[in-house]
Amino acid sequence: MRHFFTILSHEIRMLLVNPSTYIAGVLFLLVMGMSFTWLLERYNEAPQETSPANLFFLFFWVPVLFMVPLLTMKSISEERRLGTLETLLTTPVTTGEVVLGKFGAAYFLYITLWASTGGFFWMLRKFSHDARFFDVGPLIGGYLFVAISGLFFIAIGIFASSLSRNQAVAGILSFGVLFALILGVNFVQPMEFLNNAALHPAKVAIEYMQVFRHLNDFTQGIVDTRQVLYYLSGTVLALIFSILSVEAKLLHS
Amino acid sequence: MSDLAPAIEVENLVKTYAGVAAVNQVSFTVQRGEILGFLGPNGAGKSTTMRILTGFLPATSGTVRLCGIPVATQTDQVKRLIGYMPENNPLPEDMRVSEYLYYRGRLKEIGRRKLRTRLDEVLELCDLKRVRHRVIGKLSKGFRQRVGIAEAILAEPPVIIMDEPTIGLDPHQILIVRDLISSLRGRMTVIISSHILPEIEMTCDRVLIINQGRVVATGTPSELRREILGHSLYRLEIAGDLSGLNNVFTAIEPTLKISDKSEPDVFGFTTLQLATERDEPLGEELLRALTSDSRYRVRALARVHPTLEDVFLAATKRTWDLVDSGNIGH
Numbered sequence: 001m002r003h004f005f006t007i008l009s010h011e012i013r014m015l016l017v018n019p020s021t022y023i024a025g026v027l028f029l030l031v032m033g034m035s036f037t038w039l040l041e042r043y044n045e046a047p048q049e050t051s052p053a054n055l056f057f058l059f060f061w062v063p064v065l066f067m068v069p070l071l072t073m074k075s076i077s078e079e080r081r082l083g084t085l086e087t088l089l090t091t092p093v094t095t096g097e098v099v100l101g102k103f104g105a106a107y108f109l110y111i112t113l114w115a116s117t118g119g120f121f122w123m124l125r126k127f128s129h130d131a132r133f134f135d136v137g138p139l140i141g142g143y144l145f146v147a148i149s150g151l152f153f154i155a156i157g158i159f160a161s162s163l164s165r166n167q168a169v170a171g172i173l174s175f176g177v178l179f180a181l182i183l184g185v186n187f188v189q190p191m192e193f194l195n196n197a198a199l200h201p202a203k204v205a206i207e208y209m210q211v212f213r214h215l216n217d218f219t220q221g222i223v224d225t226r227q228v229l230y231y232l233s234g235t236v237l238a239l240i241f242s243i244l245s246v247e248a249k250l251l252h253s
Numbered sequence: 254m255s256d257l258a259p260a261i262e263v264e265n266l267v268k269t270y271a272g273v274a275a276v277n278q279v280s281f282t283v284q285r286g287e288i289l290g291f292l293g294p295n296g297a298g299k300s301t302t303m304r305i306l307t308g309f310l311p312a313t314s315g316t317v318r319l320c321g322i323p324v325a326t327q328t329d330q331v332k333r334l335i336g337y338m339p340e341n342n343p344l345p346e347d348m349r350v351s352e353y354l355y356y357r358g359r360l361k362e363i364g365r366r367k368l369r370t371r372l373d374e375v376l377e378l379c380d381l382k383r384v385r386h387r388v389i390g391k392l393s394k395g396f397r398q399r400v401g402i403a404e405a406i407l408a409e410p411p412v413i414i415m416d417e418p419t420i421g422l423d424p425h426q427i428l429i430v431r432d433l434i435s436s437l438r439g440r441m442t443v444i445i446s447s448h449i450l451p452e453i454e455m456t457c458d459r460v461l462i463i464n465q466g467r468v469v470a471t472g473t474p475s476e477l478r479r480e481i482l483g484h485s486l487y488r489l490e491i492a493g494d495l496s497g498l499n500n501v502f503t504a505i506e507p508t509l510k511i512s513d514k515s516e517p518d519v520f521g522f523t524t525l526q527l528a529t530e531r532d533e534p535l536g537e538e539l540l541r542a543l544t545s546d547s548r549y550r551v552r553a554l555a556r557v558h559p560t561l562e563d564v565f566l567a568a569t570k571r572t573w574d575l576v577d578s579g580n581i582g583h
Contacts, residue, residue, distance in 0.1 A: 002362075003359075006356070006359045006360055007360075010356050014345075014348070017347065018347070082343050082344075082345070082346070083339060083341060083343030084343045084344065084345055086304075086309060086339045086343065087337065087338075087339060087343060087357075087404070088360075089309060090307045090308070090309050090332060090335065090337045090339075091332060091357070091360040091361050092332045092333050092360070092361065092362060093332075093360055094329075250309065250310065251310075251311065
């Protein structure tokens with residue numbers, strides 16, 4: 001693991017000198033800022049039952065679906081397309097270190113972008129002049145959810161990137177997988193055929209995978225280890241598959 | 254690492270892609286400090302062999318040892334012994350030269366302090382000082398190529414493997430690269446592959462010609478000339494009645510034959526190509542015999558030095574013939 005930090009700092013550096021990172025960042029803040037404004041307007045019109053943070057984090061899937069593919073699609077596919085993967089892997093570096101370094105850098109950026117939305121709440125607190133309007137609990141829960149689920153989502157993006165040398169294919173692939181995972185599962189759950197007794201295990205599994213329910217639990221302060229385990233095991237699996245995919249492509253290149 | 258082991262040992266190396274042998278029973282040894290030229294037509298298996306040497310690709314069968322360390326089982330150790338520049342020299346587009354070399358140096362486990370001085374040395378050696386702060390994507394081909402070479406020699410590895418290091422360079426840049434590679438002689442073992450034959454001839458101690466995944470010839474350029482072509486060539490420009498010429502030749506050297514003959518030019522001189530199996534120079538005797546004979550007027554006589562190109566063409570042609578006759582193949 002001695003090369004992990006070399007690769008990580010290199011990758012973060014490359015992301016920070018890349019203009020597309022800043023464009024993505026600005027777009028992200030624009031979308032999140034607009035939804036936050038819309039949310040404040042709703043609170044302005046009528047009293048609401050939940051804290052603003054609860055409502056704010058319900059929009060988490062919008063940036064996830066667009067930001068994660070944008071941040072990760074380049075990582076491995078670009079190296080393979082340029083051929084720099086060959087020079088990289090002929091130094092004393094393992095495939096695992098390369099994949100983890102790229103994963104770490106993309107996750108760092110993802111978290112940094114999300115952390116910047118904390119500024120919205122800081123402004124809200126500053127101008128509301130009353131700490132009672134401001135509930136810290138759901139906020140912490142929401143960010144915790146973003147941090148933990150982000151691991152899995154970024155790992156999926158890295159895996160998609162390891163599958164193709166074409167960035168666009170990798171991007172669309174990770175978009176598709178994330179869409180199925182976040183919205184698709186939500187869409188399938190109420191379907192009638194799942195009530196069939198034979199499909200009971202599938203129904204349980206789909207309930208277990210409800211990302212929106214996880215979010216709801218986190219923002220209510222319930223940190224369920226089963227849900228944490230779901231994201232962590234998913235992350236590990238996706239990263240292992242990425243390493244295998246990079247190595248398998250070398251064997252059959 | 255054993256000090257006695259040769260830098261590179263390859264035994265019966267085979268690599269098949271989907272049942273087709275790209276490298277077929279290749280064996281060779283490279284001593285330490287030697288510069289080996291790797292020649293072969295496109296698709297001969299040069300790049301594949303080099304990739305296997307670096308541990309990047311696994312071999313189908315056979316053994317490869319670098320400095321006595323088997324590549325297949327101790328890939329991690331082997332990677333510390335090599336500097337590798339792949340075909341087409343892939344480089345990241347959006348990094349600066351010094352940044353890139355620093356990053357590569359860190360990956361190759363050079364200490365920070367040592368890396369700084371080594372970086373200056375390498376930039377100086379490869380004449381890259383002027384562009385050290387330039388972005389790689391905006392450099393010309395010659396500079397990019399030198400960045401690749403600088404990267405390969407950065408960690409001062411005992412073995413350097415370069416796949417076509419002079420491709421796409423102008424003659425002046427080729428000269429610089431050639432001097433650079435020559436300066437490594439004795440200190441590092443270098444394998445370079447190339448299509449540019451004079452290039453190989455001038456820099457390499459030994460040449461290995463590979464075709465259809467097989468080694469077809471190996472040796473120093475002059476050994477190869479003798480082995481593959483098997484004769485010396487002379488070029489003679491002569492006028493007069495040439496019908497009795499063969500008798501004159503046989504008197505000097507029985508194996509001396511006319512191998513090629515041109516039409517007489519406007520002055521009546523014919524250019525003849527003479528071939529002999531004898532290696533010692535025959536020029537003086539020939540000249541004496543021909544000038545003393547009143548039937549002939551001689552304008553020029555020279556010994557033709559076959560280029561490596563001729564050797565290469567003859568050697569690869571020989572394998573094609575073998576393939577066609579079914580002696581080797583898949």
